[in-house]
Amino acid sequence: MRLQMAKIFLNGFVFGIVFALFGCGGEKPKVFASLNQTASLMGDLPANPLAWSVITSSASRNDSTMSTLYGNDVASQYARTNPDHKYPNGSALSLVTWTQQEDSRWFGAKIPATVRSVEFVFVSSAADGRPSYSYQKFASEKILGRGVPGSGRPRGGAALATRSRHAVSGIVASL
Numbered sequence: 001m002r003l004q005m006a007k008i009f010l011n012g013f014v015f016g017i018v019f020a021l022f023g024c025g026g027e028k029p030k031v032f033a034s035l036n037q038t039a040s041l042m043g044d045l046p047a048n049p050l051a052w053s054v055i056t057s058s059a060s061r062n063d064s065t066m067s068t069l070y071g072n073d074v075a076s077q078y079a080r081t082n083p084d085h086k087y088p089n090g091s092a093l094s095l096v097t098w099t100q101q102e103d104s105r106w107f108g109a110k111i112p113a114t115v116r117s118v119e120f121v122f123v124s125s126a127a128d129g130r131p132s133y134s135y136q137k138f139a140s141e142k143i144l145g146r147g148v149p150g151s152g153r154p155r156g157g158a159a160l161a162t163r164s165r166h167a168v169s170g171i172v173a174s175l
Contacts, residue, residue: 056069089123094121
């Protein structure tokens with residue numbers, strides 16, 4: 001009986017080794033990386049926000065969009081270290097919003113589809129030393145609206161962009 005058990009174990013062990021060495025060999029399927037061209041930013045923008053740091057991101061199931069708030073070095077450092085919304089001179093923020101599409105490589109995942117809008121807020125100083133905010137919104141490669149630089153408190157889209165520490169909830173809610 002012990003001899004039969006040893007033979008069965010030895011045959012199973014040899015089969016396992018042979019299968020492990022040769023059973024998994026052969027041509028492996030190739031997975032090619034591709035760039036999502038439809039989600040790329042195009043057009044005449046004042047800056048390339050994709051070269052800046054990510055401050056925060058969000059997704060909206062209601063309108064099937066996803067947004068990422070980018071900031072230049074001044075804005076991103078400020079957002080990470082200050083709880084208020086008084087961005088310093090030289091800050092630049094940009095909210096990029098995409099429609100969503102299904103990810104063909106990951107079941108249930110969503111990835112950016114086409115760009116819905118790109119919004120910018122630039123902070124500078126007025127002659128009297130108060131902050132000045134400039135807001136621009138781009139969609140479909142054309143300007144939808146351009147804020148007029150002013151001093152004092154931010155107005156319109158600039159107010160939305162600077163309202164919270166991470167400055168995204170107000171902008172996304174306004175879209």
